[in-house]
Amino acid sequence: MKKRNMIAALLCSACLVAGSVNPVFADASKVVTLGADLTDAQKQTMMKYFNVSSDQVQVMTITNEDEHKHLDNIAPQSQIGSRTLSCAYVKPTQSGGIKVRTANLNWVTGNMIATTLSTSGVKNCEVVAACPMEVSGTGALTGIQMAYEKASGEKLDETKTKLANQEIVTTGELADKVGKNEATTVVNQSKMDVIQNGVQNADEIQNIVINVAEKNNISVSQDDIDRIVSLLKQISQQDYNYDDVKETLEQVDANTTGQASSSDDTLDGESSDDTVDVDEDSSDDIVNNVNDSILGDDVIQSSTEDPGLEEETGADSQDTSNETGIPEAKEDTESSESTDSSDQADSAENDTSVLSEEAKNNYDKFVLFVKGEYEGDADSLLAATGDTETVATVTLDEQTAKNVAETVEKDYYDILKDGTESYEADGTEKYQSTELNMMDQKLKKLFGIDSSQEDTEATDVTAAILADVPQEDKQTLYKETMKYLAGLYGENTDSSEESAAE
Numbered sequence: 001m002k003k004r005n006m007i008a009a010l011l012c013s014a015c016l017v018a019g020s021v022n023p024v025f026a027d028a029s030k031v032v033t034l035g036a037d038l039t040d041a042q043k044q045t046m047m048k049y050f051n052v053s054s055d056q057v058q059v060m061t062i063t064n065e066d067e068h069k070h071l072d073n074i075a076p077q078s079q080i081g082s083r084t085l086s087c088a089y090v091k092p093t094q095s096g097g098i099k100v101r102t103a104n105l106n107w108v109t110g111n112m113i114a115t116t117l118s119t120s121g122v123k124n125c126e127v128v129a130a131c132p133m134e135v136s137g138t139g140a141l142t143g144i145q146m147a148y149e150k151a152s153g154e155k156l157d158e159t160k161t162k163l164a165n166q167e168i169v170t171t172g173e174l175a176d177k178v179g180k181n182e183a184t185t186v187v188n189q190s191k192m193d194v195i196q197n198g199v200q201n202a203d204e205i206q207n208i209v210i211n212v213a214e215k216n217n218i219s220v221s222q223d224d225i226d227r228i229v230s231l232l233k234q235i236s237q238q239d240y241n242y243d244d245v246k247e248t249l250e251q252v253d254a255n256t257t258g259q260a261s262s263s264d265d266t267l268d269g270e271s272s273d274d275t276v277d278v279d280e281d282s283s284d285d286i287v288n289n290v291n292d293s294i295l296g297d298d299v300i301q302s303s304t305e306d307p308g309l310e311e312e313t314g315a316d317s318q319d320t321s322n323e324t325g326i327p328e329a330k331e332d333t334e335s336s337e338s339t340d341s342s343d344q345a346d347s348a349e350n351d352t353s354v355l356s357e358e359a360k361n362n363y364d365k366f367v368l369f370v371k372g373e374y375e376g377d378a379d380s381l382l383a384a385t386g387d388t389e390t391v392a393t394v395t396l397d398e399q400t401a402k403n404v405a406e407t408v409e410k411d412y413y414d415i416l417k418d419g420t421e422s423y424e425a426d427g428t429e430k431y432q433s434t435e436l437n438m439m440d441q442k443l444k445k446l447f448g449i450d451s452s453q454e455d456t457e458a459t460d461v462t463a464a465i466l467a468d469v470p471q472e473d474k475q476t477l478y479k480e481t482m483k484y485l486a487g488l489y490g491e492n493t494d495s496s497e498e499s500a501a502e
Helices: 002-028 040-050 064-071 110-119 140-152 158-178 180-197 202-215 222-236 242-257 262-268 272-282 308-312 339-347 357-375 378-385 398-418 434-447 457-463 471-488 494-501
Strands: 031-035 058-062 087-092 098-105 125-135 301-303
Touching (some): 031 040, 031 140, 064 158, 087 140, 098 110, 110 140, 110 158, 110 180, 110 242, 110 301, 125 140, 140 158, 158 180, 158 222, 180 202, 180 242, 301 308, 357 378, 357 398, 357 471, 398 434, 398 471, 434 471
Parallel strands (some): 031 058, 098 125
Antiparallel strands (some): 031 087, 098 301
16 A cells, blocks of 8 residues: 555656656757847847847747748738848746847837737747838748748648638738738737637628728728638638637737736736746746847837737837838828828828928928939929939849838938037048938948948948949949939039049
C-alpha cells in the first residue's frame, strides 16, 4: 500500500514538472524577423525598439521572394514591390488570444493583423510589427506567419495563410473607403458569424455582411460586398473551431466598435486566481515592453491592448505610404480628383493653418510640383509650373515616388513652420534666401549629393527608399527641385545648379 502511494506521488510530481516545463518553453520561444532591404543600422534600430538582443531571440531575414510567395495571386505582381522593410517580434503563448502592437505601419493596424492572423490558424500569440520608417505594413503578415512557425515549431496550413493575406488586403481596400475600424468591424463581425454558425451558403453569407454593415451604419458597395462574400465563403470551407478564435475576434470587435466584449465581461467576474495568472503573464509581455523612444517622435502606433493608441498617434488616418504597392489610400480616385482636392489630401498631414499666407502659398505650389515631378502627375505639374510643355524628368516606381515626395514635402514644411533661426551658415550658401539654403542642404543629404553627409542618421533612414534609384536620377531630381524652389523665391541659380549637379 505504501509502495503504491509512493509510486503515485512520484507520477504526480513528474506530471507537475512536465506541466510546468512545456508552457515555459513555448512562451520562451521568441523570433524576430527583419526586412532584408533594411540597412544594418536600421536592423539594429529595430532590435533596440523590440528591446531585445540577438542572443535572446532567434533572428530571421524576410526577403521580397518570401512576400511574393505569400502574396502572389492575391495582389498583382506589379503591386507586390521589390523591397522588404517590415519587421516583427513574435512570441507564441498558451492563452490570451492574439495580441498585436504596430509602429510606423500606416495602412495596417494591430486589429487587422490580429483578426487575419487568427485566419492563419494561430490561436494564442503576442506580436509587435514595426518598421524604422512609415510603410503600409501589408507585407508584415508574411514575416509574422513565418516567425510564428519558427517559434512554435508548428507548420501553418498554406491555404489558411493565403486566406489571411487575402483578408488583410480585402480589409485594407475597404478601409480606404470607409475607415480602418469600420472596415475591420464589417469583415471581423461577418467572419465571427460565419465561423460560429457554420454558414457556407453564399446568399446567406451575403445577408450576414449586409446586416453587419447596416447594424453598424457603414455604407459598403456591392462590389466590396461581393469581395467579402468570396473571402468568407472560402473561410467557411476550412475547419475553424470558433472556440479557438473567439477571444481574439471578440477583442478586435470590442476595439473597433468601442463596445465591451463578452470576454471582457467574463474577466471582470473571474476569481482573483485568474487575475493573478494574467499579471504573471504580463511580466514577459513583448507587446508592452518596446522602447518607444528609439523610433523618434510622431510615430503612428496601434495596439489591440490599447485601442486609444491608434487615435492618439494618427494611425487611424487615411494617409498611406506603401512598402509593397498593395492598395494605397484613395488609389482609385486620387488621379481623377480636382487639383484643389489633391492639394488638400497631400497637405492633410502638415497643418498649413500655422503658416503665413505667403508660406502657405509657396508650400501648396511646392506640393503640386513634387506630385508632378516625383509621381508623374501631369495635371499637378501643369498647375505648379503653368507650362504645358513641362514633363517629369525622372520616372520612379510608385512606392519610391510617394515615399520620397512625402519626405521632401515634410522637409520644406518644417522649414516654413519652424523658421530659419536654427540655420548656421557654413560658407557653401548659393542662395540669398535662408529657406532655400536650408532646403538645399536637406536635399543634398537626401539624394546623396554631398558625400560628407552620407552617413548621417537622416540619410540612413531614406537609404532603403532610394536604393534602386540611379545616382544620375537623384542628381536630376535634386537639380529640378531646387530650380523650382528658386523660381518661387525669384532667384536665378542656373550656374549654381549646374555646379552642384556636377
